[in-house]
Amino acid sequence: MKMSVRYCLKVVVIGCLCGIISAGCRTGRGKKGAGIVGGERDLAPGEEEFVLSERFVEGRRVTDVIFRNVQFKYDSYQIGDYEVSKIEEVADYMRRNSRANLICEGHCDERGSRVYNMSLGESRAHAVRAYLIGLNIESSRIQTRSYGEEKPLNAGHGESIWQLNRRVEFVLYR
């Protein structure tokens, strides 16, 4: 009798240890720095709400309303105080038109690396998108698209033109 109790205890202890170890492995996905074991979601803290959903395919381009472009400083994706009202206008429209979906389209001026400008344009688009999400617009209604320096509003040169080209455009579908 004593022998089998000791045996059972051993089994239970070993079983618990195995359980603990395997539980630790399963939560590896969410751990910071566990880059190699990448899963579907490998997010930095606070990122969940800004994840992009699938690109939407339906709807027709909204052309009866014009939205002002959000402008940016050189090498920056900070949204200036004077730009906020432009984003609020779009938020307003999207609240009143619940079927409208939006692509925030980020652009840069011609200076600098083309590849870095793709990321910079994308950062600008995401900054505007994040602001809209902060205004309670559903994140799944907003996509991003960066053109980097590839599609300037004005193909000319000089500071006043570069300033125009550093922008996020609002492309709406309904």
Add this chain to the structure above:
Amino acid sequence: MARIKLILLVVCIPALPLAVYSATREIPVDKRGSRYIKLAVDLSELRIGGEGPAALFRSVLKKDLQRSGWFTIAERGGGTIAVLGSGGVSGGTLRVRCRVRNTLTGKDYLTGTFTERGMAGRKLAHTVADAIVLAIKNVRGIASTRIAMIGSHGTQKDVYICDADGGNFTRLTRKGAVCIAPNWAPDAESVIYTSFHGGFPDVYTVDLATKSLKRIASYPGLNAGADISPDGKSIVLTLSKDGNPDLYIMKRRKNRIVRLTRTRHAAEASPSWSPDGDEVVFVSDRSGSPQLYITGLTGRDQRRITFRGSENVSPDWGPDGRIAYSSRREGRYHICIISPRSLAGKRLTSEHVDHEDPSWAPDGRHIVYTQTAGYHSDLYILDTMGDPSIRLTTVKGNWYSPAWSP
């Protein structure tokens, strides 16, 4: 007095042929205090000429040897190296038999027969030039390599390739859309790039032989700056699907994706693999301006490597371990190189124009880059050993974003 003159003359006479000898056989090139010798190659005993592919072979071979950076072309009988042999076209094949000999030692570096079906004189010349470079200098030649680039005509921006000497210009994409940032697969049989033809920036590969496209990445948001690992099994690229432009590694066959950077308030871009495939150099603006960083493949050990210049972008990690990149100094972009361990670096360009997008040749010596002056862009090849830069693109249009094949 006359006797002294006579003695001087007698003494000097033997010196004359010696002076002539060294003038015709070796041309020292002095650059920034370092001295290296170009070998003079005599092609006059290579009996191949006439018309058509044979003549093309000869002229391309001559240029390839010069462009390697290791040789000059000597006058008849005046080279340290002599290329002897013959060749011609027969039965639809171009055949060249040659022997490469050191005229001072009598040593033969190379003897062989080279053939090319379809009488492709240009291609055969590249093959022979590279064989000569390898036999004499024991380094890789670049004559058979190619350069991919973007060519811009109006709103169409397509991927093109050409031979390393600028010949054989071929257009690879034809979707009428914007293409960006081509890079080579390690087997040099396809080019990976970003295209907008699907409506969003997505990553594709184009097969050089068939021109067929394969879609590689079309996640929501940005897919750009893709670079294939040296073993061909992984692709590092920039994606923004998780809310921010960050670096990811796609494992091709395992269909898995690993996130490398998690900078919520910074953008990453332009990754480039190390030659051993263990590290990636990339651009990040986490410090406030775009700078270069290196990371291992777990993303844990990231370190900044550039501290001079207001912007440091477009890195390309070369075969001998040095990283070439573009640095903004005094209002202009210049090509610089840096050793990632010691952080010792050097600026390679000086003209008051923009020098961007460097890409190393597989000889670890030459770099192709975009030069923009007056808002017009062409590709140039610079030599890290000091030879003057050569312009590569002479066809009308804007040419930029070069990538040198493996």
